[in-house]
Amino acid sequence: MDTENCFHCGNEIIKKDEIVFDEKKFCCNGCKTVYEIFSQNDLTCYYDFQAAPGATPQDIQGKYDFLDNEEIGTKLLEFQERSTHIVSLYIPHIHCSSCIWILENLQKLQPGINASQVNFGEKKVRITFNPEQTSLKDIVYLLSSIGYEPYISLENFDEGKKKIDRTLIYKIGVAFFCFGNIMLLSFPEYFEVEEYWIDQYRGFFRWLIFGLSLPTFIYSASGYYVSAWKSMKSGLLNIDIPIALGIVVMFIRSTVDIIFDFGQGFFDSMAGLIFFMLLGKLFQQKTYDFLSFERDYKSYFPIAITKVLPNGEEESVQVYDIQKGDRLLIRNQELIPVDGILISEKASIDYSFVTGEAVPIEKKSGDKVFAGGKQMGKVIEMEVLFSVSQSYLTQLWSNDVFQKRVAQQHKNITDRISRYFTPALLILAIVSFIYWIFIDVQTAFNVFTAILIVACPCALALTAPFTLGNVLRILGNRKLYLKNALVIEQLAKVDTIVFDKTGTITTNKKTAITYEGTELNASELRLLKNVLRGSNHPLSRRLYDFIPNQEKVETTSFEEIIGKGIFAEIEGNTVKLGSSQFLKTMTENTHKKTKVHVEINGVYKGSYVFNNQYRKGLEQLFDDLSKHYNLVVLSGDNDGERSILEKMLPAKTTLVFNQKPEQKLQYIEQLQKEGKNVMMVGDGLNDAGALAQSNLGLSISENVNVFSPACDGILDATQFDKIGFYMRYSKNAMKTIYMSFGLSLLYNVVGLSYAVTGKLDPIVAAIIMPLSTITIVSFVTILTNLYASKK
Incomplete structure (x- = not known):
């Protein structure tokens, strides 16, 4: 009798339960409902990827009512801000391309879901949704209704996702046991021993070998059959098809040999074949696990954060030394590395790293702030709720919003x-x-x-x-910490390297600073020190370290204009720091040096002059790179150091000065139009746009918690002179x-x-x-x- 299968899940239909809808047959109301949902939302191409790809929906009425409890729901959320919530759910049923397709199109099924992204390897879907339009409970019910019920366990939520699948180990064990015993029972046949007991019991031994081969053939090799069958159903030809065919041919041939007494067959070879192939698969699996482990735990961000000690002093610590309860200082443009509670009166947080939308969110003292936010404006303090989650930071860095589409030649x-x-x-x-x-x-x-x-x-x-x-x-x-493996391929293709000057080829340390102008009194130095405390610009950080310690004062307002300077209000005073163009109350000095000009309450005071210290090994690095690459130095400063750089760097090096951030981006764009493959090396502050525009952006990290989301790699500043090695x-x-x-x-x-x-x-x-x-x-x-x- 012919059996019929469900159009949605592929299960055999029991005649009395058969449901016909839209000229298609379903095994139950659940499968029919899922098809209706897809049909109404124009998503029936779900079935084009694979025949009967769905799962039978389970009746879960009331099962997830606990998600109505806000406290419980919050524990599952990765991110929670006004109109944006993000949750990652483990979905055991993810198994094929159609699963990925439907789970990445959830926004078509339910209003309020903004985006969904599948991690096929971990069987997880990361969903961004608007809590004003839908809820976590609604999303879980939606997933369950279309056959993708998530696994949620509040006690072991993390552990549940990491359950070890020992199926392959069991299959290898069964194959090894059967292979060993078949070999042992085959010895008389190998040596053609013709004694009476062998002649008498030869048939018995052969059928015993046949029996021992069945667990190997049916159970241990089952993965190859399933994969081959799915491949053929999809109209594709994967490598498991010839393997499965080879195993089946050996089994049939050996069975025929025994039935017609042609010989003992090849059951020993078949069992050995399956055993060794499964060993190879285990080795491959372990290799991938090893790569995944290395990626998770070794490719961390070499960033530091300022920790406020109990005595009020500040120290710079590695981001992974942060513990719950620590007090952190977050400057303008710095990344918030952990979840915490805002201690300062108010803050403006940009969550574009997480959501892709650069709309600052205002926070008040006592509010929760989330990892991945970027502080905008004056310096703030926060208390740490959790230690740093490396995988979460990597996830933010790898956000699709900031990915560059590059060809994968090897792939x-x-x-x-x-x-x-x-x-x-x-x-x-x-x-x-x-x-x-x-x-x-x-x-x-x-x-x-x-x-x-x-x-x-x-x-x-x-x-x-x-x-x-x-x-x-x-x-x-x-x-050198790269975003992903594709960056290595892109690194190998580079033919032009563009370097930023300040903070990239110059170092923040060992810089001689002198002051020219009206001497600043103690009160003015205190104002200056506290304004500089909120800035992350390399010159600001150097100047902050240069000015002696002062009493800490809260700034009323703080605005840092990239490439120009800082405007702040503090204790009723206005302070402006920056370039001569930014401070329009004074005339440009004819001496072309790197300077930070100071104006307090509309009165020009003078300028701090920086005698730049270039990084160790700069001349040798440029000499080596000039043999294989076009080199450019792109600077926002004036050309006061042109003569110094011309003496230090190879004659072929192009020097371009007085470049605003948008001009740097345009310069990179022009090089690309000329067919150049450009790598931009910068500090991630004034050159974020150029880093994003370049084919490959490399951000130099020197003890600051700032980097551009669009950079493809982060280089510890101490390894600057090794860039040539990385390229080779x-x-x-x-x-x-x-x-x-x-x-x-x-x-x-x-x-x-x-x-x-x-x-x-x-x-x-x-x-x-x-x-x-x-x-x-x-x-x-x-x-x-x-x-x-x-x-």
């Missing part, structure tokens, strides 16, 4: 090879089988199976992610990928040539397959470490 190569690999492999196996069947039937089956197994492209698929993952780890250890290393990393591609393809060519000629047994092919993966991983690890050790 394109892998995709192109994979697209043609499986069809070519199947054709080769079939042609070889047809050729050998007329010569020797047994050899024909061996050749067919060996070809399907030996050419598994696991090593090919693993070479790029493992190489780039290892390179990310090595660069992280050397204090990225090129060598890409070279390693192409070399390992070649090695993997060479392995396949050699393996296939032996398999086609009948000189390779299936069991040997199964052993070689995981060994090839181990070889590739070892090759790229040794080579990337070798390149890293070169001076």
Whole structure:
């Protein structure tokens, strides 16, 4: 009797429960309702990605009423501000492309959901919604109604997401047990022992071997069958198809041998094949887990934060040393690294890192402020509620809003090879089988199976992610922190490097500062010190450290205009600091030096003159880079130091001065129009736009908690002179990928040539397959470490 399957979930329909709607058959009202929802919202192309991709919705009436409790709901939220709430939910049912598609289109199903983003590897969906239009409970019910009920456990919410799946271990255990026993029972056959007991019990032993092979064939190899079947249903050809075909052919051939007494079959080879392939899969899985772990815990932000000590003194500490209860000082443009309570009277917070919308939110003393916000305006203090969440900061940095779309050359190569690999492999196996069947039937089956197994492209698929993952780890250890693996490829393509001057090629330390003008009294120095306390500009920070300690005073208002200066009101006085153009009450001095001019209550007082100290190794770095790259120094300062830089830097270096932030961006844009691949190296303050515009933006971090969300990498300032090494290393990393591609393809060519000629047994092919993966991983690890050790 023909069975019919549900259009939505694919489950078999029991005749009495059958529901017909829109000329389609469903197993229950839940599946029909989901189809109706999709149909009404013009989302029926959900079913185009895969036949019957959905899950049967469960009746959950009342199950999530606890989410009405605001205190409980708040614990699940990552971010909570007026019209924007963000929650990450673990959805165990995510399993295919159609799942991703529907979960990233939730805004079409429910008003109030602004965006949703799926992390397929972790089976999580991150949902941004407006609490005035929908609620967390409504979202959970929506997900459940379309077959994606989230897993929520308030006691072990985090642990629940990290449950270890031991299925692969169990399958390997079963395969190993059966393989060992089949080998043991096959010894008399191997040695052709013809004693009476063997002749008498040969049939019994063969059927016992057949019985032992079943758990391996049915359970241990089940993943290959499921993957192959789904692939064929989707109209695609993945690599599991030839593997599953090879296993099935060996099983059928061996069963036929036993039934008709042709021999003992190949059950030992089949069990060994499955065992070694699962070992290879375990190795691959562990490799990916290793890369994921390294990415989570090693690629941290090298930023520092100012901690206010109990005695009122301030010290700069690493962001990961922050503990609950600490008191933090947040300056203008600084990132808030942790959730906390605002202590200062009021604050203006820009949450564009989190929401993508740069609309400052006003906060009052006692309000909660969230990690990822950027302080706008005068300096504030806050008390820490939680220690820093590294994964949350990485997530903010990797926000899609700030991603640059770059080509993945290595991925394109892998995709192109994979697209043609499986069809070519199947054709080769079939042609070889047809050729050998007329010569020797047994050899024909061996050749067919060996070809399907030996050419598994696991090593090919693993070479790029493992190489780039290892390179990310090595660069992280050397204090260059890249946003993701794609940046390495982009780094290797750069042909033009643009450097900002102040705070990038000059250092914040060891700078001689002198004052020219009317001497400032103690009261004026106190005003100046307290105004500078709120700024993060490299010159402001240097000047703040230069002026002696003063009594702390609260500023009434504070405004920092990027590229120009600061205007502040404090104790009834107005203070202006900045460039000569910003302070229009004085005339430009003819001496062209880096200066910060001072005006108090409309009266020009004088200027602080900075004799810039250039970073150690600058001349050698530019000499090395000039051999391979076009170099540009782009500065917002006047050209007072042009003559110094011309003597220090190679003659080919382009020097451009008096550039406002928008002009820097336009300059980068012009270079790109000329076909240049541009890397911008800046401090992330005055050059945020240029960093975003460039093909690759590198932000220099020198003990400040400021960086541009659009930068692709953060470099610890102490490693500035190593930029040349990083550039060479990225090129060598890409070279390693192409070399390992070649090695993997060479392995396949050699393996296939032996398999086609009948000189390779299936069991040997199964052993070689995981060994090839181990070889590739070892090759790229040794080579990337070798390149890293070169001076």
